[in-house]
């Protein structure tokens with residue numbers, strides 16, 4: 314595959330016919346970046362400083378939300394990190410990385426996809442905001458700690474589910490493993506993994522050892538200010 318990495322904001326979202334992803338190191342855009350790499354698509358990636366809404370204001374012309382990821386494939390524009398992998402599976406019939414609707418675990422697969430962001434990443438984002446990214450005078454130890462506890466409590470379903478499984482569903486690696494692993498990985502970055510159960514830490518370790526993850530996780534690392542979150546709550 315031929316992946317171009319660009320660090321200059323390009324206002325045009327349609328410079329060629331290649332898929333394009335806007336990414337910040339360690340942000341949720343790691344989900345689609347990892348999915349693109351696993352599936353072997355030819356794509357462009359543009360790396361932005363975090364948060365682009367503040368540090369790269371011209372990005373608002375690309376994505377009026379200012380959030381990461383932003384993904385373009387022809388006329389299709391997506392802003393939800395957990396939707397993009399699913400889109401790639403369905404749009405390109407890449408069921409080698411997903412489950413078909415007729416699969417007995419299809420409902421589970423979809424549920425984990427949505428669970429990954431709506432249930433898991435959401436409390437992490439609040440903990441991060443009030444633990445790290447706000448100006449010191451606006452930070453709140455209480456809010457950060459409460460949302461950390463909330464996140465750990467929300468792992469209950471995953472803890473149970475993963476007791477005797479190697480992958481989330483279908484007995485194979487799917488895009489649902491990508492979206493759920495990202496939440497676990499972000500939790501690890503901010504020090505929440507000390508409260509992970511051992512089999513969840515093992516699952517995270519297995520997923521992170523995948524060559525595609527290893528390849529993309531470093532993209533944008535050099536100038537990343539998402540590194541400062543490392544272990545903030547340890």
Ligand SMILES: N[C@@H](CCC(=O)N[C@@H](CS)C(=O)NCC(=O)O)C(=O)O
Nearest residue numbers: 340341364366380381392393394430
């Ligand atoms: N639900 C969206 C959330 C996107 C989102 O909030 N991304 C964060 C990065 S992890 C962001 O861009 N934050 C910066 C901001 O809100 O300005 C998704 O899953 O992609």
